[in-house]
Amino acid sequence: MSTKTIAILATLDTKAEEAAWVKDRIEALGGKALLIDLGVVGQPGIAPDVSREEVAEAGGKPLAQLLASPTRQEASPVMIAGATKLLLAKVEAGDVHGVLGMGGTQGTSNGCAILQALPYGLPKVMVSTVASGDTSSFVGIKDIAMFPAVGDLLGLNPFTRRILANAAGAVWGMAQVESVPVAPKGDKPLIGMTNLGVLTEGAMHAVERFRERGYEVIVFHAVGAGGLAMEQMMKEGIIGAVFDYALGEISDELFHGLRAANSERLTVAASLGLPQVLCPGGAEHIGLLVEPNQVPEAWKDHQVVFHNPIILAPRLSTEQWCQVAREIGKRLQGVTGKTVMMLPHKGTSRYGIDGGPLCDHASDEVFFAALREALPGSVEVIDRNLAAEDPDFVDEAVDRLIGLVEG
Structure with missing residues (x-):
């Protein structure tokens, strides 16, 4: 199996332990992990590969400006836009082969908004505490696989380790699929x-x-x-x-x-x-x-x-x-x-x-x-x-x- 890079979307002030575990699982499978920090207020509990400062800047507003009077209403669109812009560039360049997000209601909403903007066929997985109900607003019209977290994502335990390991294995496995392009074959549309x-x-x-x-x-x-x-x-x-x-x-x-x-x-x-x-x-x-x-x-x-x-x-x-x-x-x-x-x-x-x-x-x-x-x-x-x-x-x-x- 070829080495693939999986981007991980998480707020590293509240989900650092979980993100680190997913990163370890992907690397144990032979892949590479790219941690993208979607947090705004707290300090990241693990060093990201793409910092929240970079994400906010790409979204059109410096992080310092968001922190002057932080609200989810103001910060979410900026962080969504920034992560989307950065990920699309990496996908286009062939540097990212799958994306995994994780979160509760807010993390799912922000993460899935980013996943919905990514191309069809690119592996997309969201581990979510709200995936057992109506997920239509999160999935929209894109090929997003929703993983119910079952328990809350507030620290690791034997159960969440297995759920997150399964999700990591799923997105990494999807990224191994070769020669199945979404584009049409030949010259016929x-x-x-x-x-x-x-x-x-x-x-x-x-x-x-x-x-x-x-x-x-x-x-x-x-x-x-x-x-x-x-x-x-x-x-x-x-x-x-x-x-x-x-x-x-x-x-x-x-x-x-x-x-x-x-x-x-x-x-x-x-x-x-x-x-x-x-x-x-x-x-x-x-x-x-x-x-x-x-x-x-x-x-x-x-x-x-x-x-x-x-x-x-x-x-x-x-x-x-x-x-x-x-x-x-x-x-x-x-x-x-x-x-x-x-x-x-x-x-x-x-x-x-x-x-x-x-x-x-x-x-x-x-x-x-x-x-x-x-x-x-x-x-x-x-x-x-x-x-x-x-x-x-x-x-x-x-x-x-x-x-x-x-x-």
């Missing part, structure tokens, strides 16, 4: 594709068709984080073409569903000039987290189906559906070309086809008309008397995207 459970058969068919043509595909579950991760990978140059098959994240953002993304969703490919084929798949309904098998009062006059006992999928009214159309059109105003919108008139998801629990073709037609009106003229619109999962519909979507890439 990596394709990003969104999907929902009500479109999975079509998505599987699309992946197979892309593979037959020599393209690899990353499929994202379009439940908020999925769409955002896809667009982040566009920004990082990982994804070079897009089949945005499932646009339910837009509907959920407008009507407070659990699949909501954010206001940037659906704007990134256009801003980067990437070729894209879109379909309003799964956007006729939203997803709501509910009490088992209970329909909220506000949705009792809508067509509904339970995706499972605690997730309700109510169909939008025609007016709500048209609001989605206008929002999609608004977000695509920056498109200058290489964009196709495909409209499946026999159903935008499995729920909306003939016999489906949310079927309403009359409402669909009003939506399609509203979408046509809202889209800029630079978007080519294709109408097909097919459902979104029909193989012929998917085949054409795949062919058109490849045509935009290779044309």
